[in-house]
Amino acid sequence: MEEKEAAILLVDDEERIRKLLKMYLERENYVIDEAGDGETALQKALDKDYDLILLDLMLPGMDGEEVCEKLREYKATPVIMLTAKGEEANRVQGFEVGTDDYIVKPFSPREVVLRVKALLRRSSKTKFLETETTATNVIVFPHLMIDHDAHRVKVDQHEVNLTPKEYELLYYLAQNPDKVFSREQLLKDVWNYEFFGDLRTVDTHVKRLREKLNKVSEKAAEMIITVWGVGYKIEVDSAT
Amino acid sequence: MEEKEAAILLVDDEERIRKLLKMYLERENYVIDEAGDGETALQKALDKDYDLILLDLMLPGMDGEEVCEKLREYKATPVIMLTAKGEEANRVQGFEVGTDDYIVKPFSPREVVLRVKALLRRSSKTKFLETETTATNVIVFPHLMIDHDAHRVKVDQHEVNLTPKEYELLYYLAQNPDKVFSREQLLKDVWNYEFFGDLRTVDTHVKRLREKLNKVSEKAAEMIITVWGVGYKIEVDSAT
DNA sequence: GTATTTTTTAAAGAAATTGTTTAAAATAAG
DNA sequence: CTTATTTTAAACAATTTCTTTAAAAAATAC
Numbered sequence: 327m328e329e330k331e332a333a334i335l336l337v338d339d340e341e342r343i344r345k346l347l348k349m350y351l352e353r354e355n356y357v358i359d360e361a362g363d364g365e366t367a368l369q370k371a372l373d374k375d376y377d378l379i380l381l382d383l384m385l386p387g388m389d390g391e392e393v394c395e396k397l398r399e400y401k402a403t404p405v406i407m408l409t410a411k412g413e414e415a416n417r418v419q420g421f422e423v424g425t426d427d428y429i430v431k432p433f434s435p436r437e438v439v440l441r442v443k444a445l446l447r448r449s450s451k452t453k454f455l456e457t458e459t460t461a462t463n464v465i466v467f468p469h470l471m472i473d474h475d476a477h478r479v480k481v482d483q484h485e486v487n488l489t490p491k492e493y494e495l496l497y498y499l500a501q502n503p504d505k506v507f508s509r510e511q512l513l514k515d516v517w518n519y520e521f522f523g524d525l526r527t528v529d530t531h532v533k534r535l536r537e538k539l540n541k542v543s544e545k546a547a548e549m550i551i552t553v554w555g556v557g558y559k560i561e562v563d564s565a566t
Numbered sequence: 567m568e569e570k571e572a573a574i575l576l577v578d579d580e581e582r583i584r585k586l587l588k589m590y591l592e593r594e595n596y597v598i599d600e601a602g603d604g605e606t607a608l609q610k611a612l613d614k615d616y617d618l619i620l621l622d623l624m625l626p627g628m629d630g631e632e633v634c635e636k637l638r639e640y641k642a643t644p645v646i647m648l649t650a651k652g653e654e655a656n657r658v659q660g661f662e663v664g665t666d667d668y669i670v671k672p673f674s675p676r677e678v679v680l681r682v683k684a685l686l687r688r689s690s691k692t693k694f695l696e697t698e699t700t701a702t703n704v705i706v707f708p709h710l711m712i713d714h715d716a717h718r719v720k721v722d723q724h725e726v727n728l729t730p731k732e733y734e735l736l737y738y739l740a741q742n743p744d745k746v747f748s749r750e751q752l753l754k755d756v757w758n759y760e761f762f763g764d765l766r767t768v769d770t771h772v773k774r775l776r777e778k779l780n781k782v783s784e785k786a787a788e789m790i791i792t793v794w795g796v797g798y799k800i801e802v803d804s805a806t
Numbered sequence: 807g808t809a810t811t812t813t814t815t816a817a818a819g820a821a822a823t824t825g826t827t828t829a830a831a832a833t834a835a836g
Numbered sequence: 837c838t839t840a841t842t843t844t845a846a847a848c849a850a851t852t853t854c855t856t857t858a859a860a861a862a863a864t865a866c
Contacts (some may be wrong), residue, residue, distance in 0.1 A: 374839095489841080489842055489843080491842080491843070492840080492842095515849080523843095523844065523845080524844070524845060524846085526844090526845075527843080527844055527845075530844075530845085531843085531844095554852070554853080554865085555852095556855085
């Protein structure tokens with residue numbers, strides 16, 4: 327159904343991070359190449375036309391910034407920079423070095439996938455006048471609307487203020503309606519990759535989320551279903 | 567139909583668990599090697615290219631975590647970690663040490679088989695660009711539909727609420743229609759390996775399952791057949 | 807038809823899971 | 837630095853599910 331198969335170059339010196347991202351990106355049908363240092367990365371990036379490069383800023387030898395600058399002498403391959411928290415993320419972005427986007431570590435795998443998709447969508451639009459079908463950033467259910475661009479949730483026209491985790495949880499569930507996720511899976515996908523906390527943390531967030539939705543509409547709150555012994559899901563009640 | 571024959575290394579210090587899992591995995595046509603301690607496991611894993619390693623966390627000498635870390639210096643063999651309930655399963659997962667998945671003990675053999683299949687499917691996707699999405703998790707019979715993703719059972723369009731065991735029992739039987747299972751076998755496969763309870767327990771669950779199905783459709787309930795002196799099966803009544 | 811074996815049914819106590827509350831820890835904002 | 841918000845964790849309550857038991861019903865064998 328999708329015409330993905332975009333080729334992505336993944337550059338990070340930590341193998342565990344490469345493996346993590348590779349897994350999540352391959353799940354989306356992207357083809358992944360890897361590099362563990364700047365020199366290799368640059369060489370590969372020049373050698374092959376990737377659709378996108380995920381580039382860690384901090385690298386042994388030539389750092390990400392330098393890789394990007396040198397690459398830019400020859401190619402305009404879209405680049406997303408991965409930066410650790412302190413690493414003056416802002417300077418890295420934009421035209422200083424030619425980065426298209428950046429993500430601060432530690433990230434949640436889900437976030438990376440979304441940003442990759444978004445950037446690929448943007449850059450492919452230039453080449454092909456495609457129908458932008460999959461590109462909708464608004465999820466609409468009965469009683470519930472999530473506008474991801476605006477990071478806004480509306481229940482029956484009333485805006486609901488959610489905390490970041492509440493929002494991400496809702497958004498994640500809403501992206502796969504009717505699919506049950508275990509607490510483990512939710513922690514893995516929605517939380518960042520460094521979090522190994524209590525499973526019941528998910529319950530607490532679900533509780534608050536339901537509470538906030540319920541203030542506006544009972545029906546909206548009831549969309550978040552507990553599947554006993556398994557986990558949670560969002561269910562679109564066809565009869566409403 | 568399948569091109570299995572994947573090679574799996576099974577690491578656990580308890581022989582009964584190795585034997586149990588070996589039996590179930592060989593039934594799926596996998597080729598199984600075994601190891602009872604960390605040193606042997608690491609040696610074998612480095613010596614041969616396994617398609618997957620099932621690795622107990624708690625091992626005499628070098629524990630599973632260490633085995634995985636050392637292995638990762640050389641290979642990216644997919645690893646599923648087996649952890650006892652208290653053994654901070656979360657930390658072990660993911661990329662702290664490079665585990666691909668984990669299963670909490672005590673598990674049901676069926677669960678292990680499913681997770682092994684899933685991981686092998688994922689990792690083989692790298693080689694062959696198949697479209698994961700085609701794998702529909704819905705079982706459809708006359709009067710009965712099981713959507714495994716949504717963990718939902720419908721009888722004649724009406725949703726039926728099942729408890730976890732009821733659901734698992736039905737799902738298990740439905741995966742092998744027309745095949746009779748003894749109570750012993752059902753307890754072994756659907757329940758976890760530590761459960762040595764009364765055979766009548768199965769009867770009780772069957773009873774309640776039939777009851778719930780019957781509330782919607784007599785015909786659906788009658789699909790669950792008692793084979794006198796042997797056990798139970800699901801039968802797809804061709805005439806309906 | 808009666809005896810024997812097996813299955814079904816029903817009910818109650820035990821076990822497990824989830825919901826809720828509260829407080830401490832972490833993070834962001836002023 | 838202080839304050840406010842958000843996140844996490846722990847404890848307890850409420851709920852749901854599981855298992856066992858025993859009697860009733862059904863199927864089979866003689």
